[in-house]
Amino acid sequence: MRQRRIAALTAAVVASLIVAACGSSSSSSSSSGSAGASNSSSSTSSSSSSSSGGSGTVNGAGSTLAAPIYQQWGSVLKGQGLTVNYNAVGSGAGQTQLEAATVDFAGSDPALKASDKAKMKGPVLQFPVAFGGITVSYNLSGVKSGLKLDGPTVGKIFSGQIKTWNDPAIKALNPGASLPSTSITVVHRSDSSGTTQGFTTWLSDTDPAWKSSVGEGKDVKWPTGTGGKGNSGVAAVVKQTSGAIGYVEQAYALENGFTYAAIKDSAGAYVLPTIPNTSAAANGIAVPADLGVSTINSSASGAYPIVSQTFLDAYKDPCKSGGANSGTAAALKKFLTYAFGAGQQTLGAGGNQLPYAPLPAALVSKDQAQLATMTCNGSPIS
Amino acid sequence: MEASITSVVTGDRSVLERSPAARLPDRVLQWGLSGLAAAILVLIVYFFIRLIGQSHTVFSHYGLSFVFGNDWDVNRNIYHGAAMLVGTLITSAIALVIGVPIAVATAVFINELTPRRLRGPLSILVDLLAAVPSVVYGLWGVFVLAPKLLPAEKWFASTFSFIPWIGGGTPTLYNYFLAGLILAIMILPIVSAISREVIATVPSEHKEAALALGATRWEMIRMAVLPYARPGITGGAMLGLGRAIGETIAVVLVIGASPVIGNHLFAQGNTYAAVIASEFGEAQGVHISALFGAGLVLFVLTLIVNIIARWFVSRGAHGTRGTGATGMTIAPAAER
Numbered sequence: 001m002r003q004r005r006i007a008a009l010t011a012a013v014v015a016s017l018i019v020a021a022c023g024s025s026s027s028s029s030s031s032s033g034s035a036g037a038s039n040s041s042s043s044t045s046s047s048s049s050s051s052s053g054g055s056g057t058v059n060g061a062g063s064t065l066a067a068p069i070y071q072q073w074g075s076v077l078k079g080q081g082l083t084v085n086y087n088a089v090g091s092g093a094g095q096t097q098l099e100a101a102t103v104d105f106a107g108s109d110p111a112l113k114a115s116d117k118a119k120m121k122g123p124v125l126q127f128p129v130a131f132g133g134i135t136v137s138y139n140l141s142g143v144k145s146g147l148k149l150d151g152p153t154v155g156k157i158f159s160g161q162i163k164t165w166n167d168p169a170i171k172a173l174n175p176g177a178s179l180p181s182t183s184i185t186v187v188h189r190s191d192s193s194g195t196t197q198g199f200t201t202w203l204s205d206t207d208p209a210w211k212s213s214v215g216e217g218k219d220v221k222w223p224t225g226t227g228g229k230g231n232s233g234v235a236a237v238v239k240q241t242s243g244a245i246g247y248v249e250q251a252y253a254l255e256n257g258f259t260y261a262a263i264k265d266s267a268g269a270y271v272l273p274t275i276p277n278t279s280a281a282a283n284g285i286a287v288p289a290d291l292g293v294s295t296i297n298s299s300a301s302g303a304y305p306i307v308s309q310t311f312l313d314a315y316k317d318p319c320k321s322g323g324a325n326s327g328t329a330a331a332l333k334k335f336l337t338y339a340f341g342a343g344q345q346t347l348g349a350g351g352n353q354l355p356y357a358p359l360p361a362a363l364v365s366k367d368q369a370q371l372a373t374m375t376c377n378g379s380p381i382s
Numbered sequence: 383m384e385a386s387i388t389s390v391v392t393g394d395r396s397v398l399e400r401s402p403a404a405r406l407p408d409r410v411l412q413w414g415l416s417g418l419a420a421a422i423l424v425l426i427v428y429f430f431i432r433l434i435g436q437s438h439t440v441f442s443h444y445g446l447s448f449v450f451g452n453d454w455d456v457n458r459n460i461y462h463g464a465a466m467l468v469g470t471l472i473t474s475a476i477a478l479v480i481g482v483p484i485a486v487a488t489a490v491f492i493n494e495l496t497p498r499r500l501r502g503p504l505s506i507l508v509d510l511l512a513a514v515p516s517v518v519y520g521l522w523g524v525f526v527l528a529p530k531l532l533p534a535e536k537w538f539a540s541t542f543s544f545i546p547w548i549g550g551g552t553p554t555l556y557n558y559f560l561a562g563l564i565l566a567i568m569i570l571p572i573v574s575a576i577s578r579e580v581i582a583t584v585p586s587e588h589k590e591a592a593l594a595l596g597a598t599r600w601e602m603i604r605m606a607v608l609p610y611a612r613p614g615i616t617g618g619a620m621l622g623l624g625r626a627i628g629e630t631i632a633v634v635l636v637i638g639a640s641p642v643i644g645n646h647l648f649a650q651g652n653t654y655a656a657v658i659a660s661e662f663g664e665a666q667g668v669h670i671s672a673l674f675g676a677g678l679v680l681f682v683l684t685l686i687v688n689i690i691a692r693w694f695v696s697r698g699a700h701g702t703r704g705t706g707a708t709g710m711t712i713a714p715a716a717e718r
Binding site: 064089185191192193194214216217218219220222229233236237240 | 453454455456457458524525528529554555556634635637638639640641650656659660661662663664665666669
């Protein structure tokens, strides 16, 4: 009898473990996480003076690329009584949730299209938040960072036309380098991703053959190569495979000490994907009225060409369109004030900073000016 | 005594009859359990209808080519998911081919060859495999198994290049075989646990009779144990197959996500569960409908597997003596 009870107990424990294991892996996370509490000291001096909106809760959902940013900002603001819940469900799902007004803001990597805006419950404000470079990383023994590549060559590599590292096309771009005859293994994302969108947009911009054969999108039909899940999945394959080449987010490549290529910009210079070079992509670019900037293949000098941006979308009148009360609207405004103020200083190349490129000053002031137009039922938010 | 009882039970009922209130738990139990059981049925039907509704767009657009066409190109709105159908079937088949013999061998070993004292701990260890989260299996595949397996796969493919489909190709880091191998490990505990229970129901007279006729231990297992347990083992294998078909995250990590059917065993592919998991987050419009369609096909596929499993088990129950899988038949106690 006792033995049977123990067996039943064991079964129950095992069953509960299985249930736990099968639980979804979605990274819904409230901002209370331990991630990067190191920054809180530098930024507590920010907008805590804002009077009425001292506490509150802001809910957001969307881009996985921007999730670390919102989570870090949330953990800083938690100390000031403001709770930011961000659910990294993907840009498309974030937009859908904003349409349904189940969140106060959406994180989205692509800019809103006119058709997206039409589906919203009211006028929407779109704020650029940060930039992220996409590196072309490789694993080639004896070749350090800085191999020179341009769009058409990368296009030929990723479409399987260039099969070995000592191909004449690569040699022509790197006259001094000694390139081995290792065969090339292309690594791409297996999941839908804004990183894929950014990378293929750049390829389509610079390589007409790519544009007509594969095109741009979050999922494209890769002519060759192996798929890895997420940046970490791609990084794992690149690390393990000699002769591999893949596109990895800058944040990831910098943290893991990858070797990456210098990419030819539109002026013909070769630029490395450093944080300052990534920020430079937004210098002097045309900013549309809805701030839907595109930083791919920027014409600014010294700018890294493969830079994607991430936006924050919120209703211009969160009370009328989004069903928020004045307290939530004030909390949202406080969050955004931080995002385009002290929050930007948490981004950058420093040791305790998030490895995303901050916005240039000109764009920050545009964000701030747009934020000032946000209202609650037509009256300004205090 | 009598007086006190009659004072409680009023009316003209016999003293032995219980009050209607005392029967209430029975009725509550009956209705409650029926309700819960019905809820499961309703839920399944609801899933089915909902999946059909959501995937209507893609089926009206592509018809059967959604299932049998070989081209998945989200960017151009082409959703022909044969790669997923084939990938799901191939990886599950590999899992069965590798996993079931090992699971049955483990069960036979534990029941027939292990000293009684070790049986409990060994069974628990095998069952613990089920408690490892599937994402851990997947990550182990990515970081440990895949790079270690690749040289062996290359050797195998070039040595046995004369076998069509198995040899001849160039193995990629992630492939059908790797995914199948990981699935094999994942279905091992369930198949092994069921086989163990079934083999334990084999009457000792059968075994003793075989031994008395001069059979060796192996002959006894082959002639007395395995035939008796076969329907149950088949049922267990079908349950394992169900698990392998639906496994998601471990497969996502090691399948390589190819949009078309891989042309050899060590080529990368995709499965229905994997494509839903990796593409759903960013899907819009027809793409969402296509993923719901993938879910519908997966649902039907699992349904078919379950029907086949039931059929196997019930056929076995009529054909041989024991019901094996359910373990309902109690074997007569052996004379000692």
